[in-house]
Amino acid sequence: LYPYQDSAQVVNGNIYARIPVAQDGRFGNAHLAVGVSAPAAERVIDFKNACAILKFTTYREDLWMMQIHNTSVGCSGEFRINPETGAKASNSNVLRKVSVSYKGNNIGEKYVSMMESNLPKGAKFTFISRDGRMGYIYTSAKNALSNGYIYDLGELDEKITMDAEPAVNLGAEETANCYIITSGGSYRFPAVEGNSKTPVNDIAYGDVIWETRNTSSAPSKFSMASEVAYCDGFMYVRVPDNAPDGNMLISACDQYGNILWSWHLWLIREGVTDQVWPSGATMMDRNLGALSAAPGNSLAFGLLYQWGRKDPFTGIIKANTSTAMSLAGTAINTIASNDETGTIEYTVAHPYTVVYKNEGDWMASPESSLWSAALKTKYDPCPPGYHVPYESVFDGLTADNVPYDETRYGRLMTYESQQLWFPFAGRRQSGNGSVNYGYNSTPMFYLFYDQNTSSSDKCSWVGTTTTLGIGSENFHKAHSSSFSMRCQKIVSSGITHTVRLKYKVTDVSYGVKAPTFTGESYGARMIEWGDGASEGLDLEPNFYHYYNAPGSYSLTVTCVDVNSIRVSIGDLEEIDVTGF
Structure with a gap:
């Protein structure tokens, strides 16, 4: 095997190696190509190249990185090759992307190693400039990339369509695990863990996990996020102008395809508005991920969340059926909680997996501080300016003043000329993670709040056709259930x-x-x-x-201060703070 790779292995006569997703574009570097050799006859050695090579030239000085996205087949990742026959095959861990950094190597020829492929649908070339603008080249023509050949694409400068303005920074004021997008365009946000300042390290590329229109009809793949990329501490996303409203989950991945962190992008052109509830709390007018706030509209259901987790799951499409929303991309799956799966680390790496435990906590060692309304945590699922609600926000909402609307499957209250709508959005069950529209054939909704300290497993506000209130022994359900989320606005008192x-x-x-x-x-x-x-x-x-x-x-x-609550700071006018 040449060049030598620490990761290369020989198993059952096959050589296993990897084409890295992140490359520097220089000719002759170790990532360029992999050759294998075996004696074909006495004193004769045959060399077979295990990669195809794309060559292109750019002279622009403003470019920072380039990414090739093959939407149909893999172009980097693991492969195996038989030295005797030259037969080569890709493994299951194949990636559809390869990127080239321009840092310190801006002008001239670039070489990219890729897997042998027919590129039946062409490829996408995404460029990012030093000032955060995104540029594109789309090739729809079928191309055949064969091992051992260099394919020269020529000079690309005149073919790049570059945005006039830098990508909109969604996290300029506050970072979060969810961002609201109200139009097509180019967007970016800091690649940090939620609202913290902790960077997500070792990112090789960005990807789309799934996309949904919140209906029974899945969107076309990459129709909502046509491109996701990582560059210099930021995640970049391109939303087509004709993208349908919906929700998408995108990820930052390492060179092996492992998910390091993920973010929910909520594409809703009408935006969201705020409502003041009887408790005085300022709340979002709809469930998190909902595409409508209109009473009776099934698009008002929104997405579902396990308590303490930042990533959403799809919910039901109709109030009286247990059919889940359709999505494009990685399917939502389920797994039982144990010492390995019932951890924060596992759920961060598997944001599409519901970890279930019947009437229990999805965590093997439960933690009560994953969500907090007092101080927004890095696992909070709400967008900038909002957090998971206090239990007290539901004060003043009763079965009498929020009556059941039989024709529209929900509960509706008119308060100070506002319509407070609570649709029967169903849940995912704690025992197996499957979607269900209610309980014992009764349509229901559940809304999580931050935590009831008097009883750690009671953390939801529940509505049925006959009852409404904080979860009872029958309806409090567990942290491993997946419920709706109604975010509370962060309001500063100015003090x-x-x-x-x-x-x-x-x-x-x-x-x-x-x-x-x-x-x-x-x-x-x-x-x-x-x-x-x-x-x-x-x-x-x-x-x-x-x-x-x-x-x-x-x-x-x-x-x-937030929410007009005065901070208690005690007697700290002068204290000694020791070193450590």
């Missing part, structure tokens, strides 16, 4: 609290840790730091800030 902390740093290896604010009234969602020397520090609670030299420092902590 700020400033505390000045004094401390000393006596060793360059020391750092400073923020105090943790506690108390029932704690509701701060943003803490800003400033030390007089470093501007623009915007760190999370318990974030460690390091200094390059010993000395005395003072630190200002500013807490911004």
Whole structure:
């Protein structure tokens, strides 16, 4: 095997190797091609190239990366080859993409190693510029790529259709696990874990997991997200102008195809609006993922969530049937919870898998802090500006003032000229993860809230044809169930609290840790730091800030209230913060 690869193996006479998805485009580098050899006769060695090679030329100085997307067959990933016969076959872990970085290698010829393929539907070339613009070349012509041949596509500069403006940054103000998109166009957002500042590391490429129109008819594949790419800390998505409204789940993957993190993109051209409920809470006018807020419209059902998980699952298409929405892409599957599957790590890597446990928690070792209305967590499924709701948002909603609407399958309340609509959106059952429209043939809805601390397994507000309220012993259900989500708006009171902390740093290896604010009234969602020397520090609670030299420092902590709740900060006018 030449060039040598640490990952290459010989099993049962076959050589197993990999064409990497992320390449640098240089001729002659180790990723360019893989050759295999075996004695064909005495003193004769035959070499067979295991890759096809695409060559192209660009002279633009503004390009940062290029991605080739073969929508029908694989172009990178694992393969095996028999040295005796030269027979070659791809493995199950085959990827449809290959990318080329322009960093430090901008101008001139590029070479891309790809698997032998017929490219029956052509390929997509996506370019991303240094300033975040996206560009495209679409080839619909059938091409045959054979091992051992270099296919020269020529100069591509004049063929690239480049956007006039940078892709819209959906996470400019706040990052999240869900973003609302209201029109076609090019979009990007930081590749971080939810609303945290933790980057998703080792990303090789981005991909579409699934797309749905929330109906029984699946959209055409890649009709909602025609391209997903990763470049320089950002995920990029292209939404066609004629894309149907719907929902999609996209992922950041490593070179082996493993999912590192995923995000829900909610394409809804009418957007969402806010409503004020009797409790005083400002709430989204529809379930998360719903394409309508109109009473009686089945598109108002939205998507379903397991408690504490960030990624959605498809729900029912009709209030009195247990038929799931159709999707294009990776199907929703189910698996029983155990020590391996009942973990955060497993669900992050398998966002399309419902982990079930009958009337129990999907986690092998349950955690009650995955969702919090007081402080939005990185597993919160709501878009920027919203979070999972408090239990108290449902105060003032009763079976009497939110009557059952028999003809439209839901409960409807008119409050201050607003229509508060709660459709019977069904659930996914805790015992097997399958969709179900109700309970004992009774249509129902369930809405999760953050957590009832008095009883950790009761965390849903339930509506049936006859009852309405916080889950009872019969209807509270479990964290392993999948229910609807109605997001609560983050509303700042505008009140700020400033505390000045004094401390000393006596060793360059020391750092400073923020105090943790506690108390029932704690509701701060943003803490800003400033030390007089470093501007623009915007760190999370318990974030460690390091200094390059010993000395005395003072630190200002500013807490911004949310939902008109005053932050309880205690007596912290002057405290010593020790190094660690």
